[in-house]
Amino acid sequence: MFSCFSGRPHGQSSAFSCRHARGEPWPGREHGPGMGHGHGRGRGGRLGRLFDHGDLRLVLLRLIADRPRHGYELIKAIEEMTGGAYSPSPGTIYPALTLLEEQELVQVTPCEGGKKLHSLTEAGRAHLDGNAAVVEVMLRRIEQAGARLAPPAPQIVRAMENLKLALRLRLDGPPPSEAQIQEIAGILDAAAGRIERT
Numbered sequence: 735m736f737s738c739f740s741g742r743p744h745g746q747s748s749a750f751s752c753r754h755a756r757g758e759p760w761p762g763r764e765h766g767p768g769m770g771h772g773h774g775r776g777r778g779g780r781l782g783r784l785f786d787h788g789d790l791r792l793v794l795l796r797l798i799a800d801r802p803r804h805g806y807e808l809i810k811a812i813e814e815m816t817g818g819a820y821s822p823s824p825g826t827i828y829p830a831l832t833l834l835e836e837q838e839l840v841q842v843t844p845c846e847g848g849k850k851l852h853s854l855t856e857a858g859r860a861h862l863d864g865n866a867a868v869v870e871v872m873l874r875r876i877e878q879a880g881a882r883l884a885p886p887a888p889q890i891v892r893a894m895e896n897l898k899l900a901l902r903l904r905l906d907g908p909p910p911s912e913a914q915i916q917e918i919a920g921i922l923d924a925a926a927g928r929i930e931r932t
Contacts, residue, residue: 790826793869793872796873799858804851805852809824815873820876838858901918
C-alpha cells in the first residue's frame with residue numbers, strides 16, 4: 735500500500751472502495767464499461783475520440799506504473815502529453831479508474847479531502863506487460879496528436895501577422911496595376927511552394 739503523501743510503501747492501510755452498483759449506467763459511457771473512449775476537451779473536439787476500446791485504461795495503467803497518482807494528476811498528465819491539445823474529462827477518467835479497481839488492476843488508498851491515490855497491483859503490472867506493444871502505440875498516438883494540434887511557434891505567428899498587415903496596407907492603397915497584381919501573386923505562390931517543401 736502506498737502513502738498518499740510520499741508515494742512510498744508503509745504499513746497496512748484499510749481497503750477503500752467506491753464501486754458503482756452493478757448494473758447501473760457508467761457516467762459518460764453510453765456503451766457500457768467495456769468502452770474507453772476519451773471524450774475530453776480537445777481543441778474543436780478534434781481529439782474527442784483519441785482513445786478506442788480499453789486504450790484509455792491501458793494509458794492510465796502506464797501512468798500509474800510510473801508512480802501512484804490521483805485522478806486529477808492523471809488528467810493533467812495526459813493533458814501535458816498532448817501539449818495541452820487534449821484534456822480528458824473527469825466523467826471519462828474516474829469511471830475508467832473505478833473499473834480498473836474492480837478488475838483489481840489498481841489498488842486505492844483514501845487520502846485527505848476525499849482524494850484517492852491509485853497504485854498498480856501485481857495483476858495490473860502483468861496486464862500492462864501483456865499489452866506493452868499496444869501501450870507504446872497509444873503513447874505515440876498521443877504524442878503525434880499533441881504535436882499536430884499544438885499552436886504554431888511564435889515566430890511563425892508573427893510572420894503570418896506581418897504578411898497579413900503588408901497585404902492589407904498594399905490593397906488599401908492605390909489599386910495595383912495588372913503587373914503589380916501578378917508580382918504579388920507570384921511572391922505569395924513562391925512562398926507557399928517553399929513552405930510546402932520545407
